Amino acid sequence: MKGIHNGAKLYTVDPRRTSSAQWADLWLGLDVGTDIALANAVAREIIKSGLTHRAFIENATTDFEAYEASVESYTLEYAEDITSLPRESIREFAHSYAKADRAQLCWTLGITEHYTATDNVCALINLALLTGHVGRWGSGVVPIRGQNNVQGGGDMGSLPNKFPGFQDVENPESRAKFEKVWGTSLPDKSGLHLSLMFEAMARGELTSLYVIGENPAQSEADVSHAIKVLEGLEHFVVQDLFLTKTAELADVVFPAAASWAESEGTVTSSERRVQRVRKALDPPGEAKDDIEIICRLAQAMGHDWSVPTAEEAWDELRSLSPLHAGMSYARLEELGGLQWPCPDENHPGSPFLHGRLWERPAGGRLAPFSVVEHVPPVDKLSDEFPLRLTTGRRLDSYNTGVQTGSFNSPIRNRETLDLAPVDAERYGVHEGQNVKITSRRGSIEAPVRFDTNLRPGLAFLTLHFPDEVDVNQLTIEAWDPKSGTSEFKATAIRVDAT
Amino acid sequence: MSERLVEIEIDGDTVSVTEGATLLDACRQKGVETPTLCYLENLTPINACRVCVVELEGSRILVPACSRQAEPGMKVKTDSERVRHSRKLVLELLASSVDMSLATDEVQGFMERYDAKPERFGTPAPPTEAGDRDSRHTGHHHAPTGELAETVAQPIKIHDEMYVRDYSRCILCYKCVEACGTDAQNTFAIAVAGRGFDARISTEFDTLLDNSACVYCGNCIPVCPTGALMFKVEHDHREAGTWDEAKQAVTRTVCSYCGVGCNLELHVQDNEIVRVTSPQDHDVTNGHLCIKGRFGWQFVQNRD
Amino acid sequence: MDLHFLDATPTDEERAALDNLLGPPTEPDEPGEALEEHVIRGGWQAAASRRHLLLPALHAVQGDIGWISQGALNYICRRLTVPPAEAYGVATFYSLLATEKRPPRVAHVCDDIACKLVGADELCATLEKTLDADSWRRSPCLGQCERGPAVMFQLAGDEDWVLTAATADGVRQGLEGGSERPTPAPSTPQTAEPREEGLRILRRVGVADPTSLDEYREHGGYVALRRAISLGSDGIIREIKDSGLRGRGGAAFPMGIKWDAVAKAPVRPHYVVCNADESEPGTFKDRVLMEEDPFAIVEAMTIACFASGSERGYIYIRGEYHHATHRLQNAIDIATRRGFLGEDVMGEGFRVDLEIRRGAGAYICGEETALFNSIEGFRGEPRNKPPFPTQVGLFGKPTVVNNVETLVNVLDIVSDGGPSFASIGSKDSTGPKLFCVSGDVATPGLYEVPFGTTLRELLEKAGSTKSIQSILLGGAAGTFIGADEIDVPLTFEGTRAIGASLGSGVVMVFGEKANLTDILLRIAEFFRDESCGQCVPCRVGTVRVEEALHRIVENDGRQNGEVELIDELAQVMSDASICGLGHTAASAVQSALSRNLLAPKDDA
16 A cells, blocks of 8 residues: 555456455456466567567576467457456556566465466466566565465475475485484375365375364365265364364364464465564463474374474474575564575575576576466356356455454454345345355355445355355365366356245 | 765754654654654654644744754754743643543653643533534534633443544544554544544544444554553453553564464453554554454454 | 445435536446446546545535535545545535535624624624524624625525625525625725725726726736736746735745745646635735736736746635635636636747635635645645645645735736835835725725835724724734824834734724623634644644633633733744644734733723
């Protein structure tokens, strides 16, 4: 907002006219699932208008020619057909982005909760490479994280193919480094991501599961299927602050302390800033710190790890992850957090990445353009399912509502199916009326609310109140083959008065 | 990049400050304690309270230190008779019309330092009926008798579980309006309405907060210098006589609700969170939070 | 901007009132309308660019409907992208705007100091007995001081108008909507037969038809602009500097310095603002000029724009001056049609557009920075200075802001040269000066005399030098002087020497029978009502002064330390307030007390 008050231009690309869209100089309300068509058309327009950053492309990128050829068919006219955005607006956006002195592309789950998640992201990265809006102060590509430690989870190795600090599991050198410190031998093959794990469970190949702080029994797409799979496990352990729907399915539940207020440690924000969380409260009853639970579990399995302090665990991590090596607790305290990479204790942290691309010649691996093509959402609209449902959050609530449900927000209404008023008229329902919402996978009920910021044809629900309105009964579990993310953002539904 | 320095004289001593610094910055740099009420580091100076005024050579009137930029060669007096008089009178005028009993210790200190005696303007008038001050028509007031000193006393507004608004304590420093507006939240739920002594902080048509644009970020509360805006939890503790800042520990942590990385300061009394603030000097939030960070902590206290 | 609106909807009439001003809406603005567009332009800059229409929009609804409902405010806010809380804050800032339902016809009865001297209190007493309480209200000075008591009718869906020399019957008829609406004769006794020779500012008053450009030109109009164009910007400013002209609005700032500063300011665009928010009790000179010689103001504004490099000028007229607004709008329309304004002024290749903005009942908007805020669509709260308007003025740009009378003087300076102008008056107070004479005199009205004329000479013209108890110089923000001080020369320096000021040229005479206590209480009440409320010394200080004054009155004039208390209050107000209102709010009261005008009298 400070940037806007200082005269920065904001373009918001979103099917819904959100708060951000209302602040935008131009809101581009594209159809759900057409991001690649838009990005490629913007790229073609930038190329055709001679607005590319030639020097940057030559110095720092590869595969430009193949990319240029691949976007050739994405004319403004074609993009207008696909996205439903007027061609002049696409052109304006392309020129404005390319000509800007500094520009950022920010996104969140509207880009990634799609069958084409990774391709969507690549399409945006292509634009940044095309214009040189990356690797410099004030420019860049910015995925905005939805939780306090999504970034940190990945940094710490909660990825099937990475050790902490993004070191490859399949790289023998990094594996050796970790084996030496951890005193054990480690698997030499990447593991499974969430969607593959569910498939493996469904096939009966994965029979035991240990879930820490996640509520898949309510948050997974096509949730009926997910619950069935979880119920089929031989052994199921859940560690959580709450007795969630998932925990109710478990054989063993470990009550955990809240990481942000009842235990010590670090989290990493969207901007790669590592910050300290601290214990302010004693956890209730027998709830324990995550470290203690894991170490005591290890002890029960015959390994004495003692129970290290959070700082001791962190110092071990620093010794293994060069990105974090310079981030002692003392420095994190003093500087209010540090942004990685921070390789040594004299390093000030890194407010932005990829500066190497501007070195001449560019340092490290060159950045490749990726050829990506528009693929429509898997769940097709039809006469039977004519409405496009997309999902998201509301301001005062969070995910499946287990945390935010406990405070009494004056601005929270119960869950509603938000519809454009003309659609409501078309389907013969009025505001406040309970309706049956049906997708190809299931049906639920919810009251209707009129939302003049929704275009006709688009409907909206959140996942905050799964006990009342279990939206994931409707969503499709079609997932991106590269990242494993399900297509929460594009479901075909129909609405019937009850 | 080196910053240019500006030399000015404060109470006879030369002080060098960076270009763009205010007289208040210069006073603080020199260690001259300067009272402020409407000033806050993370908000745009509104210079409405006038308690920070200093005497500037060549200026017919006193100037507000909080917003006047230092210019080379300025000569400033911070403790002249005129300065002391203005500061004393400003504090007296406020304290004679507003309940300052919950103002910070610092403010109580100013009152003592300048020997403020608000009672000399007369016995304070009793509270008005609820809504009276919200419906006064601009440009007209009932003639006073002179017996009672008019005040802003009025019933407290409690409409939800988030916070209370006790405008008997409001000194109209505009900080909450700024925090709700372009300085932080950009929500614009409240503004100053009315005029003169009848000016007040209000939503449109004094509509209740939950019907207004308010998003309950609570950014207006920590900026309030007099306790006019208060967390309901704190208000309840004070009413019950269980509010005890001596027993409170403040722990800094990070909010769990999204990836921004807002720092939280949890004020904990008897293993219960009683207030959530954010450090003003942290550049992720500059003291501001959203409804989830400010109020979404209840779940860690549901211990059943 | 992401705004939240109340659930209230406007009536068709409210919608029409605003659409008349803004044109029909181009995008959905109501719940229930479909969002067909896929692309909507918006954002902060776009919203900011419409904000200045807020006060005109509030006027449009108030004027047509008679009050501003929640639905109407909602509609205004949707159309202009203004947060409703802020719009409400603006609407409730002005006394002529109502945010509660009230009758479609309301009489504003002036009970301010000048009208008190001619029977306003008696009129109000009668109205209290005979009229519904919500059909009329007391008003601060309406700027009709030479012909009170004055009553302004605010009529929903009809032209507002002012009744002078009002009677209770006249008020009743006005409220019934049936009264004739006479236009009173000009209040310039010197232009009545036999007409006084040598009038300069008033030269066209009573001679040229103020609605006719041709008559204006026959009587010397647009000679000055022609000469100004040949002089060029530098030449004009040199003449102004040579003339020694000082502002006539009250602050007496040298005008050439202002114009020069704006002309040389690198930031663009520049603006010229004519301050016609004449609200100082006792002042009516600018009203007479706008009503009787409006083209002179248009021409002077054109010169000001040309000299300062501005393409746009605003004339901010107080909301109570309907007749003056009409006359001036007529002059602007004709001048634009005839090529004296617009994109190619007089075929000389420069552009000047003038726009009138109406105030809505707020004395403070006469303070130049409050005036800027008012035009920009914010509450009329003064800004801290520096920066000064010549650097950061209207819309944050370098701005020339001048009073009406000051501007009109420019015409002679440009036509005849600065030195010729400087030869009139004294060394530090050059040129002719208008004085608003009211109160206990035989012939109240607007008088033009050269600076340096003594107060006695002026009062002799108006027919009163005897039985004077006191004279108020400079208006409610001015100074009471005693009858023994009437030989003071009317110059900036002459009045300063006796601890008084000329202010806006008010000379209000209080005869032996006048109740000065009432007058002082009314002045204290005025400032308490008109303080914007932003800064503490003024917001609370004006209340405490009024209370102290009441205590003195309750004690039959015995003072019990109250004078000292008022002195202390006056000091903090003049030392630490943000603007001129606070600086001078206690000065008239203080001057009366220091001259012992309220002391218990032997016969009391």
